[in-house]
Amino acid sequence: MSSQQPINPRTPSEIQHTQFVAEDVGSLYLSEEYSDVTLIVDGQRFPGHKVLLASRSKYFKAMLYGGMRESHSEEIELKDTPVGAFKYLLCYVYTGNLSLGHLSDDTLIEILELADIYGFQNLETAISEYLESNLNEKNVCYIYDTASLYSLPCLSSACLTFIDQKAYDVIKDESFTSLSPTALKNIVSRDSFCAAEVDIFKAIVHWAKANPCDVKKISLRDMELKYRGYLIPEENVATQKYNASVIAGELKHALLDGNSKRYDSERGFTRHRIDKHEDQGIIIQLGMQYTLNLIRMLLWDREQRSYSYYIEVSMDQKDWYRVVKYIRIFGTHNSHNDAFQLVSFEAYYTKKPFELNKEGICIPRFNVATIPMSACVIEGVSRTRDALLNGDTDNYDWDSGYTCHQLGSGAIAIQLGQPYALSSIRLRLWDCDSRFYSYYVEVSENNKDWDMVCDRSKVDCRSWQTITFPQKVVSFVRIVGTRNTVNQIFHVVHFECPEYSVNSGANTSTGGIAGAELDLDNGSPILVPVGANDGYLAPKRNQSSGGEDEEEDLHFDPLAD
Known part of the structure; x- marks a missing residue:
């Protein structure tokens, strides 16, 4: 036998006998053996062990070893302490176990109070969670x-x-x-x-x-309060189940039927005429007053078009503000015709987080320039539909996988599903050879007034480009090529905003629904994230692009003063 082989290869190399230690320590509970202090609660005497009590609680550590009078006492009276709850707490101190199911609410609250006083945070959390569920x-x-x-x-x-x-x-x-x-x-x-x-x-x-x-x-x-609203978290209350109905608008039956897939140019939507001054818009009456902070809508999108609209909420159809029983959507623009067409409508109270800028516009933390987020390319040439926004950054060659424009003529332009507060952009220039490009980038909220956020018209650039700028509200992005060292075409493979970095922890999921949110106290639209696989929805009072499943989520703070 080799001297280097273990004597018994089946012998475990790690010994785990923590359960025996716990049992031995637990056996000291209420035991006089090795006891060096007596705790007196409401006349009852409990033998204790200073070192164990101090190791389990900062309160007892300060009392028994902090130079206080009790440090030199063999008997310590704990005043204003319920003896029954203290006995359960002391058992927990020695054993780490406590069965809550058979305890009364009064006893649980007393133990919770003692856990707070003596600094047993884990016990405090455990009891709190138990109480939450009961x-x-x-x-x-x-x-x-x-x-x-x-x-x-x-x-x-x-x-x-x-x-x-x-x-x-x-x-x-x-x-x-x-x-x-x-x-x-x-x-x-x-x-x-x-x-x-x-x-x-x-x-x-x-x-x-x-x-x-x-x-x-x-x-x-x-x-004093004028109105109160029922609160049903994460539940769509704009349904027939909750007695909601459409009371103004043409083709009323379609909006709340729950079908957001089957619609065309003739059916499956509710509409109103934009140019009629007497038109009330589309009004939804909820079954009762609700506390809401999320409205989700699907604009008609079977072809590319843009809408503008605003949303009001009311309790009495007179004051369109805050507490919600009536919701009015009023279209102000359609780039195709004079009808504002709405396919589906949902209303929720959600606890999902979101981040807004000072104007109430959503600050996205993942790429919103995707097809599922209703972004689209409105200018530029590509052999592959949606090549710029499909998220594929690797599969491209000399013939496909990019979007381009002729130098000196036109641009590559992207319209987002809704306005966002952005401060970064990332794009990839075509780089299958060693050529260089020059370009500049502009952004706009209305497709009319443009701000330049990057000027690299005199810089040799290739492959990945990261662009940062002071935060702006952005609905449109325009990339204009000015130079190509090989030919007269400017090529871009991939575009995203905001810029995604692995270190930023951003979510690059392309799934989800675009969304927007309305701040009722400020009367301004705000955009918010609606979940890991949900998007942000755009009720900005200007345009929202057409695209597949162009849903919009509108959030607001119903509890703000």
């Missing part, structure tokens, strides 16, 4: 008060969402009177806390009778 109309007020007191934002948010959705049941439950004045005001001041005003008033009167000492602390003026 909310009901009887415990939600109590839990919300506690979450607010101990600054637990996730638990607070979950409570508020539950309260919004079950507003009537919550105000009818006796636990509503247990709310603190601050919590009461926070709840009833929300637009999304949607119950009949008379029921809310009666609930507040009932609360006031149960809390007479706190009544004067509430400002009634701060609590």
Whole structure:
């Protein structure tokens, strides 16, 4: 046998006996063995072990080894501590285990409070998540008060969402009177806390009778609201299921039927005439008032055309602002004819994030110059349709895979699906040989007024080009070639905006739906991301390009003051 071979090759090289350590440490729970401190809670005595308590909690570390008076005491009294909850907490300290299913809500809240005091953050998070999944109309007020007191934002948010959705049941439950004045005001001041005003008033009167000492602390003026909206996250409420209907516009039946695929020049859309002064536009009446922040629309797009429009929302068809029961879409321009044609319409409240510039325009973090995002080439020549925007940066040769224009005549122009706030562009010049190009790039919001963002007309350029510039609102991009060292044609293989970098963490998915969003408080359209595979939609009050599945998502902040 070779001396270099292991004695027993089947013997594991790593020993994992952590479970035995945990069992041995856990056996010290409530054990007098090796105990060097006694914790007294409400008259009951609990043997403890200083080093273990200090290693598990910064609170106990400071108390037992921080030079405080308790550092030299063999007995420590913990005042204002519920003994039942403390016993469960101490068990968790020694064993790392705690079964929550059999505990009452009151006990769970007490343990949560102790976990916050003694700094057991993992336990605090675990109990919060358990409470989130077990909310009901009887415990939600109590839990919300506690979450607010101990600054637990996730638990607070979950409570508020539950309260919004079950507003009537919550105000009818006796636990509503247990709310603190601050919590009461926070709840009833929300637009999304949607119950009949008379029921809310009666609930507040009932609360006031149960809390007479706190009544004067509430400002009634701060609590006045004109309207409230029901909140149903991530659910399209502009459907027949929710009793929505189209009350103005031609061919009303098509808009809310849920079919966004089967339409042509004669059917499958709702429309209104742009040039008629008495025209009301297209008006959708929701089944009840809702809190919304996302509108998704599909403009008719069986051929290339551009639209302009604006959107208003109202509760009474008189004040077109903020809280939503009626939605009016008014077309102002169609590059093809005098009809504004809308294929589908959806309305949501979404919690998906988005980023806006100071004007309320969406700042995209992935490439929006793609066909699924409704971008299109409106000027330039190519043997392969959509070669410039199809995302293929490798498959091109002398005959195909690029878009071009004659030097001294024309340009390559791209129209995005909607306006975006952009500060970078990337493109790839044709580079199958060693030639050089020169060019410049301009951007525009309206296809009339152009700003130059890059001038490389006197620079030798080849292959990949990255262009950065101060952020601008962009709907159109124009690339003008000025020189080719081989011939009189300017060739571009690929175009994207914003510039995508692997290090930026941007999403280059070409799937999704283009979208736009409307800021109701500012009256200006804003664009937002709607998901990893969703896009941004464009309700800018100017053009939106035609393209396949040209859907638009319009977001706004319904809860803004």
